[in-house]
Amino acid sequence: MNGARIMVVDDEKIVGKMIKASFEQDGYTVETFSDANPALARLEEEKFAVVITDLKMKDIDGMQVLETIKAESPETKVIMITAFASMDAAIEALRKKVDDFFPKPIKIKDLKLCVKDLLSE
Amino acid sequence: MKIVHKIMWANIINIIFIALVYLFAVQFLELILAKLQFVEIADDLNASFLEMRLSEKNYFLYGDETVLKEIKGKLDESINSITSVQDSIVRAVGDSKYKELRRSVEEYKAAIQQVAANIASATEDTSMQETVRDSGRKLREFSAKIVSLERKKVNDIISHSKKVLFYFFCVAILIAMAATYLFFSKFLRSLKGIEKTATCISQGDFCKVEGTVTGDELGSVMAAINSMSEELDSRYEQIVQSRKLASLGILTAGVAHELGNPLNNIALVAQTYLELADHLSKEDTIDYMRTIEEETHRIEKIVQDLLHFSKPKQPNSKATEVNSVVEKSFKLVHNMLHVSGIDARLNLQEGLPHVFIDEDRIQEVIVNLIINAIEVMSPGGVISLKTYLEEKGDYVVIEVEDTGEGITAEHLPHIFDPFFTTKGVRGTGLGLSVSYGIIKNHKGNMKVESKEGVGTTFFIELPVHRLIA
Ligand SMILES: Nc1ncnc2c1ncn2[C@@H]1O[C@H](COP(=O)(O)OP(=O)(O)OP(=O)(O)O)[C@@H](O)[C@H]1O
Ligand SMILES: [Mg+2]
Numbered sequence: 001m002n003g004a005r006i007m008v009v010d011d012e013k014i015v016g017k018m019i020k021a022s023f024e025q026d027g028y029t030v031e032t033f034s035d036a037n038p039a040l041a042r043l044e045e046e047k048f049a050v051v052i053t054d055l056k057m058k059d060i061d062g063m064q065v066l067e068t069i070k071a072e073s074p075e076t077k078v079i080m081i082t083a084f085a086s087m088d089a090a091i092e093a094l095r096k097k098v099d100d101f102f103p104k105p106i107k108i109k110d111l112k113l114c115v116k117d118l119l120s121e
Numbered sequence: 122m123k124i125v126h127k128i129m130w131a132n133i134i135n136i137i138f139i140a141l142v143y144l145f146a147v148q149f150l151e152l153i154l155a156k157l158q159f160v161e162i163a164d165d166l167n168a169s170f171l172e173m174r175l176s177e178k179n180y181f182l183y184g185d186e187t188v189l190k191e192i193k194g195k196l197d198e199s200i201n202s203i204t205s206v207q208d209s210i211v212r213a214v215g216d217s218k219y220k221e222l223r224r225s226v227e228e229y230k231a232a233i234q235q236v237a238a239n240i241a242s243a244t245e246d247t248s249m250q251e252t253v254r255d256s257g258r259k260l261r262e263f264s265a266k267i268v269s270l271e272r273k274k275v276n277d278i279i280s281h282s283k284k285v286l287f288y289f290f291c292v293a294i295l296i297a298m299a300a301t302y303l304f305f306s307k308f309l310r311s312l313k314g315i316e317k318t319a320t321c322i323s324q325g326d327f328c329k330v331e332g333t334v335t336g337d338e339l340g341s342v343m344a345a346i347n348s349m350s351e352e353l354d355s356r357y358e359q360i361v362q363s364r365k366l367a368s369l370g371i372l373t374a375g376v377a378h379e380l381g382n383p384l385n386n387i388a389l390v391a392q393t394y395l396e397l398a399d400h401l402s403k404e405d406t407i408d409y410m411r412t413i414e415e416e417t418h419r420i421e422k423i424v425q426d427l428l429h430f431s432k433p434k435q436p437n438s439k440a441t442e443v444n445s446v447v448e449k450s451f452k453l454v455h456n457m458l459h460v461s462g463i464d465a466r467l468n469l470q471e472g473l474p475h476v477f478i479d480e481d482r483i484q485e486v487i488v489n490l491i492i493n494a495i496e497v498m499s500p501g502g503v504i505s506l507k508t509y510l511e512e513k514g515d516y517v518v519i520e521v522e523d524t525g526e527g528i529t530a531e532h533l534p535h536i537f538d539p540f541f542t543t544k545g546v547r548g549t550g551l552g553l554s555v556s557y558g559i560i561k562n563h564k565g566n567m568k569v570e571s572k573e574g575v576g577t578t579f580f581i582e583l584p585v586h587r588l589i590a
Binding site: 083 | 293379381382384385386387388389390392393396397400412566
């Protein structure tokens with residue numbers, strides 16, 4: 001399980017930076033992207049065990065990242081994070097498609113547990 | 122004076138006038154009647170005088186004495202009838218004419234009596250015959266003259282009274298017009314004022330009826346309208362204020378999302394720091410702390426923008442750069458746009474001249490326009506904010522363009538009216554009316570162009586601030 005590849009996509013760079021710092025401490029390999037497009041390009045080259053993506057970004061929806069991953073590598077787990085902690089119907093629907101769902105502010109401990117659980121499935 | 126009293130007075134004057142005309146007409150008619158009566162009597166007399174004269178001729182031709190008696194009888198009859206209608210004759214032709222008539226009859230009678238007394242010589246005595254003939258002729262002529270004179274007088278009176286009645290008619294019309302003007306011109310002026318005020322109020326200008334409030338019923342209506350206008354004005358202020366709080370709510374919801382990111386960043390940095398504290402280099406620690414500081418600034422900025430919008434403000438105008446105001450407004454709604462899936466394009470011209478504005482209020486206008494635009498667009502819509510200098514260089518223009526449903530030609534003339542809304546209970550219909558008021562206060566203009574199904578563009582024109590050299 002250690003050494004698993006994790007991708008973080010969020011246009012708030014600090015999110016990627018902190019998750020990377022914390023997760024690499026546990027032996028994960030973490031790549032961060034602040035734009036969806038390069039992230040999608042990278043996904044085509046490499047398989048990731050878990051993708052943590054923000055729901056809304058400037059260029060492309062996190063939704064689109066989700067669709068692409070589900071289409072191209074269904075075994076990749078997706079965790080959606082969002083600043084919109086609302087109970088929108090759209091988000092409800094999303095809950096069913098993604099493997100987990102984290103509203104901001106994120107608790108890194110919980111996120112780690114979640115990743116661990118998903119990887120051990 | 123109360124309107125009822127005015128109408129009453131007008132009626133009284135009318136009645137007095139009609140009574141005057143009536144009295145006048147009655148008098149004329151009575152005079153005419155008297156004259157006609159006299160003419161009738163005089164005609165009768167005339168006829169019997171004619172008969173007498175015929176008899177007189179016969180007597181002188183044939184010397185028949187009984188004829189003389191006949192004449193005498195008829196003369197007595199005439200004298201009797203003249204005496205009996207003396208009053209009406211005097212009334213019609215006056216005392217002197219009556220006496221003259223009487224005297225002529227007496228003279229004729231005397232002449233006839235003289236003939237009767239000298240029957241023997243009468244037929245031969247030519248001088249006696251002359252006297253009879255003369256006095257007879259005189260009587261006939263005189264009475265005929267009176268009749269024709271009186272006939273003429275009757276005609277004169279009739280044509281005279283025709284004229285007088287015509288003058289009365291003219292005067293009546295003049296009086297009616299003057300009365301209408303005096304009584305009702307003020308009334309109509311007041312009505313006009315009330316109409317004007319009602320129109321103003323419907324357009325959101327809570328003005329009062331011009332002119333003094335009179336003591337009549339219309340005065341009460343004016344006073345009622347004025348107090349209604351005052352009341353509306355204060356209610357309007359309240360509604361405007363609460364609407365602003367409501368739109369502040371919308372903005373806050375949007376901005377709260379915006380707070381989510383910096384808060385999350387701070388939380389992540391703190392958690393990571395606590396986890397990795399032992400392994401972190403000094404540089405890393407400093408980097409973390411700086412990040413936290415920067416993120417708190419971000420929060421502070423967001424909160425300040427909101428406070429600015431919500432604060433009940435003193436008017437505070439100064440020379441301002443329009444683009445910064447547009448950008449600030451945009452920031453407030455940025456998240457709403459994001460959530461609604463609407464694309465925003467900013468095209469702000471550099472180096473525009475300053476405008477002298479109350480920044481917060483102009484920001485309110487721009488936010489109103491953007492919220493309206495968001496409300497009519499579905500995801501994928503585009504909103505463009507532009508600034509540029511108007512051709513002549515007198516105004517700086519802020520343009521807010523959307524790709525929404527547009528406004529129908531039927532609604533277009535009303536969108537700036539207070540309380541006009543097509544959003545039912547979801548809208549107060551005050552956004553544009555308040556915005557219009559703000560721009561007018563800045564001596565600017567607010568215009569709209571819209572094409573159904575294509576989109577709507579609002580133009581805010583603000584006068585360029587010129588420093589007096
Ligand atoms: N960009 C736009 N596109 C189409 N219609 C518009 C636009 N802006 C305003 N309108 C029309 O003008 C009406 C009046 O707008 P206004 O902002 O004064 O009130 P409102 O938006 O209905 O209510 P409130 O602003 O209080 O929420 C709206 O109801 C809408 O019909
Ligand atoms: Mg509105």
